[in-house]
Amino acid sequence: MIPAAGSGQRMGAGYNKLFLELEGKPILIHTLDVFEQDPNCVGMIIAVKEVERLQIVEMLERFSITKVQALVEGGSERQYSVVSCISAYDSEGIVLVHDAARPFIHRQTINELVKSANANGAAVAGVKSKDTMKLVANGTIKETVDREKLWVIQTPQAFRYEILKDAAMKAQLDGFFGTDESMLVERLGLPVKMVESTYDNVKMTTQEDLVFGEILLRRRR
Ligand code: CTP
Ligand code: MG
Secondary structure: OEEOOOOOHHHOOOOOHHHOEEOOEEHHHHHHHHHHOOOOOOOEEEEEOHHHHHHHHHHHHHOOOOOEEEEEEOOOOHHHHHHHHHHOOOOOOEEEEOOOOOOOOOHHHHHHHHHHHHHHOEEEEEEEOOOOEEEEEOOEEEEEEOHHHOEEEEEEEEEEHHHHHHHHHHHHHHOOOOOOHHHHHHOOOOOOEEEEOOOOOOOOOOHHHHHHHHHHHHHHO
């Protein structure tokens, strides 16, 4: 499940950042390609803005992305877009939610997430913080937090489908807003496992990220 219905405000391109190209290919396609090439991935559901649907359909065609099963209507918040994807799915198995804006995800991380979600129900990708982290209130340091215990959370986030569905439906009912899917599962008291990912699984968010993205692609080539 791939939320792609954002507007890319922080990128400041004036249009959806997912259409920006890296080495001649839209960011969205770079991301979808990872799953297109992954034999474990049986299908993709993408949340899009209605006004961008046609453009995206054309893109899928042009870049031979064949595994997309549905393009659903995204919402005003990322969580709504993900809920849209969830509602369009009626099977079982392991479901991954992955930001369309993270094109550099490694297949190995995906495999580990799937394995862990199978065994434990829910697992999310992340990395340990590289920097010293401090808790600050009113501009003053309250404490230095143990860096070993602090993780920077990414996507994919992987779930047994029933768990994700229950958590999302409960959140909607309660009017609860989470910034990721894990939060929705955590609040049900269910365990969510951490899978150590890589520092290059960056989200293309601001202009600097594009520079980093170009360098990463060149290095991988
Ligand atoms: N997303 C979505 N629906 C929304 C908001 C975001 O599907 N209402 C998607 C984005 O397209 C992106 C992912 O969620 O793939 C992560 O969001 P983010 O990086 O914040 O992208 P944008 O919301 O587009 O960017 P910004 O916050 O800078 O406007
Ligand atoms: Mg956003």
